[in-house]
Amino acid sequence: MDEALMPEDEVNTDVLKVTGDERMRQNPLNPGPSSVGGQLPSGYVDPATGEVYRDFVIREMRGREEKVLAGNGMFVTQMIQVIINCLESLGPIVDKQRLAEAVNQLPLSDIEAMTLTLRRLSLGDDLWLEPTCPIEDCGVMVREKVNLGDLEMKPIADPMQHHVTSVLRSGREVKWHVMRAMDAKWIASLPKKELKAERFNIMLLGRIESVDGQPLNRLSNGLKRSIEQLDDWLSYGDRREFDEIINAYEGDMDKIVIFDCKACGHEWSLLLPVMHKHFFSLSGI
Numbered sequence: 001m002d003e004a005l006m007p008e009d010e011v012n013t014d015v016l017k018v019t020g021d022e023r024m025r026q027n028p029l030n031p032g033p034s035s036v037g038g039q040l041p042s043g044y045v046d047p048a049t050g051e052v053y054r055d056f057v058i059r060e061m062r063g064r065e066e067k068v069l070a071g072n073g074m075f076v077t078q079m080i081q082v083i084i085n086c087l088e089s090l091g092p093i094v095d096k097q098r099l100a101e102a103v104n105q106l107p108l109s110d111i112e113a114m115t116l117t118l119r120r121l122s123l124g125d126d127l128w129l130e131p132t133c134p135i136e137d138c139g140v141m142v143r144e145k146v147n148l149g150d151l152e153m154k155p156i157a158d159p160m161q162h163h164v165t166s167v168l169r170s171g172r173e174v175k176w177h178v179m180r181a182m183d184a185k186w187i188a189s190l191p192k193k194e195l196k197a198e199r200f201n202i203m204l205l206g207r208i209e210s211v212d213g214q215p216l217n218r219l220s221n222g223l224k225r226s227i228e229q230l231d232d233w234l235s236y237g238d239r240r241e242f243d244e245i246i247n248a249y250e251g252d253m254d255k256i257v258i259f260d261c262k263a264c265g266h267e268w269s270l271l272l273p274v275m276h277k278h279f280f281s282l283s284g285i
């Protein structure tokens, strides 16, 4: 039986209590005993209708998904596969093939949001972080509990538009799209050495389609040339400005955790590593 069609009284409230999210309990799709519903910060734009789908239902990970995460390779690629396996519906879409296509098109911020949902569903809302105070003479371990249900999502600026044209102050016209799951998979597939040396250009290539009407080719035979073109075409100021544009436009999750060392009074912050293997077994970073 399709878990999404289970009657309300068969919903396992123990699982839902773990999520601590009232909205999930009230999901009209009546999620099954090990499924929850949620809402994506950005959503999927159906190319056939132009509609944006943000409501989703996802089931808990099973042994098969655990094996995917235990394998070698980049976490983001594994997680996208896990989401494809576990996603039961996205808006009105329930067909597995269509769901897989939609997941690959989803903004990375939505992949993060579903990763967070799966983490909460499997292991609950409480996450203990135990960083060491970075002050050299201190080094005391600080313990801080994060409630994953409290993380705030920032939606995409315009959910209908994943493709954007921005004219920079320099007059450069940049055509780009929000970072999607398929772009993240492409980045994860590049050689580590290349990724390290050209991190910023590769992050740009994950999004930018053309500069002043000149297309960029990110296939392996054109990658080196595209990186050279980006180095030539975009000044330091252009890059800073573009970075601000994408931060303001794309959906995001507030992952900043602030720590306060009781021993020396130092205050500092860390970004919660949501797209990281340890996020599913994390007790300290």
Ligand SMILES: [Zn+2]
Binding pocket: 133, 134, 135, 138, 139, 140, 261, 262, 263, 264, 265, 266
């Ligand atoms: Zn300290």
